[in-house]
Amino acid sequence: MLGITKRFSGFTANDNINLIVEKGEIHALLGENGAGKSTLMNILFGLYQPDEGEIRIRGEQVKITDPNMANRLGIGMVHQHFMLVDTFTVTENIILGLEPKSGGKINLQAAERQVQELSDRYGLKVDPRAKIKDISVGMQQRVEILKTLYRGAEILIFDEPTAVLTPQEINELMEIMKALVAEGKSIIFITHKLKEIMAICDRVTIIRRGKQIDTVDVAETNTDDLAAKMVGRHVTFEVDKDEAQPQGPVLEIQDLIVAGNRGIDALRGLNLTVRAGEILGVAGIEGNGQSELIEAITGLRKVKSGTITLNGKPIQNQAPRKITESGVGHIPEDRHKRGLVLDYSIGENMVLQTYYKSPFAKRGVMRFNAVYEYARKLIQQFDVRTPSEFTAARALSGGNQQKGIIAREVDRNPDLLIAAQPTRGLDVGAIEFIHKKLIEQRDAGKAVLLLSLELDEILNVSDRIAVIYEGRIVGIVDPKQTNHDELGLMMAGGAKEGLK
């Protein structure tokens, strides 16, 4: 792709970008959310037409008018959000639109054989007869990969493929990507995770605000350098913080038993203490009771037995509003489901828990002037990028939605701030900002409970780490004296007596 420029009414999404991918290489496309990665890939995939520039494949200039044409040219896309029919089998999904027919009937056996062959060749280990709804997310992604291979793709675009995967699945995906390039395929890997680039990519092209910043060999660079190029300034990964000054306990949980969604106990006698002035990180593999723990503390889920006390007062099984008002702030793990009313303006969302209080309401009548004035203050303080306080929350980027939620929760000045996966899906700049805010809360003498599936986040931000496994805390460790391996072992059930 040479000299690609694409303008949308008044703003340039791609400005003279050159992307040259060689046969048999994994080429990373790195940039923050909204930098123009997706636009560039949509041009390559025929969804947009460039205003300037040309695309050459194997030296030949081509004009890609639609995705079918892209397919014919050997370009395949593995989408971030899978395009699969849940009730169909793997094979049925793969052949969808290109069914091999014999006499008007679909020849499923032949197709299954072909899928099996492809799967074996690249070590995908996919069962061609399994139904999509019965297989894991990681397997579903492999079906997407097979779909592109079945269509004869030579250039595969992976759009943030690791966002939905567990650490083990990420490792397996990387093996698959290596197998693909070994067979002569080329891969464009869209990501903003620097570690993954360092691990498997050959070269990396960095774009920022629509402009190509650089293309470098991965062997000749490092994460700090890449991050600086991506964000446009120096970024620290080592979270800059002083030693914690913990005081008395704020949140105390004793012998907590809580039922999960399927009726089986998700928390089985959990004990945990979070003190004022510290960040306690909870590390664990997804589904070990993290969500239930947060819901129990915040009153969204019934507690079967055990106690939860906030500043010495029991709060278990109280109404969410009562708990909120006793001094709990909560950054929910699913910001679209819990955190925001997406069709409300960002201003209206800023008062989601406080709308009925003065000055936002008087005698049951909303005072929207006060609401929007308050929203303007928070938007400015927390650098929420939005056209105005009247813009629907839905229209904001993920990072800015999250900043809005954090502004709302932090500004209520809670004694306990619960942050569940606060940086999921966000870019480096936003992550840095959010970590800074969490540490500010800690330094202001508040208790912070951080739950995250990202080990690096837990290790960098926490003052103490509690490892959760099958509904219990199986150990508490000091982040300065532990490492990935030890934590990984504990998260998998290999308990250890840590320091208390």
Add this chain to the structure above:
Amino acid sequence: MNNSTASRWTALLVPTLAVVLGLLIGAVIMALMGYDPLVGYTAVLDGVIGNSYFFGETLRAVTPLIFSGLAVAFAFRTGLFNIGVEGQYIVGQLAAAYVGVSFDLPPVLHAAMAVLAAMIAAGLYAGIAGWLKARLGVHEVITTIMLNYIALASANYLIRNFLKGPGERTEDILPTASLASTWLSDMFEGARVNWGLLIALGFSLLIYWLLWKTTTGYELRAVGLNPHASEYAGMSVPRNIVLAMVISGALAGAGGAADTLGVYGYMNISAGFSGIGFDGIAVALIGSNNPFGVILGAILFGGLSFGADNMQRVEGIPTESIKIVISIVIYFVAASAIVHWLLGKFRRRQEVQSS
């Protein structure tokens, strides 16, 4: 122009375009049936504004549609689909007739009590569906449809056994409970337009205020848009669902009271539904579920239906052709994507021409 005014304009533009398209396609169909569409539409218009009696009767026909449209629109804004307006309207009629016939109260107060009783009865009746959804998760579309038939059959039973007057109907309500207005009626040469119209307009304002200016409205809309986030924020989702259904039902009940107290003066035993509740769905749709849009939708819907009778009477063109027009309008509003698409094409062409 900022974003919100732009979208407000689009919100008006889509129904307007849908109406224009509906009238155009209706004209083609009339022409295909062998009638002159121009003559047909003139007769419709004549039937609405031809003389002040017709106009008054149109307003009379529009009144219950404003109530039923408001009821549907309000429910929709709070995330509920109230198909039960039909039944709640019947419950309102019955309660109003009962209070109107059986109590002896001074004027104005009697009418007010009858309307209030209708709103409470219909509100509680709709509240059953709300409670079933909030507590047991039964979808309100199912329950409200069922409740329609229960309301119809029960009302007939109660009238026949307890409130029977001359013929297949209740006694006449006492004059103290009447919503008829000689002042309004005289203004329109004896048409049956009544205080109900002004009550309907008042409720439109009230509902707008409730939804967008009060904390209750903030809660109701939040729960409708995202119950999970509302629960997280400490609102009671079940309470708001029940409350929303009760208010929606009360609006439908007020419509029933307005017709019974203002137009007929009694309630009939009825073999089937009046259709006013179902028409309310269409009115709400045309009005973009906005209380003021509902007024416009009701005028359009009521005007076309009422004017169509005149067209059949005078020109012999079947009223069904206007029903087709109404259906096409609803179709285009419901499938507003088509209208948006047409608008988009139009705008692009303008851009090309201007650049």
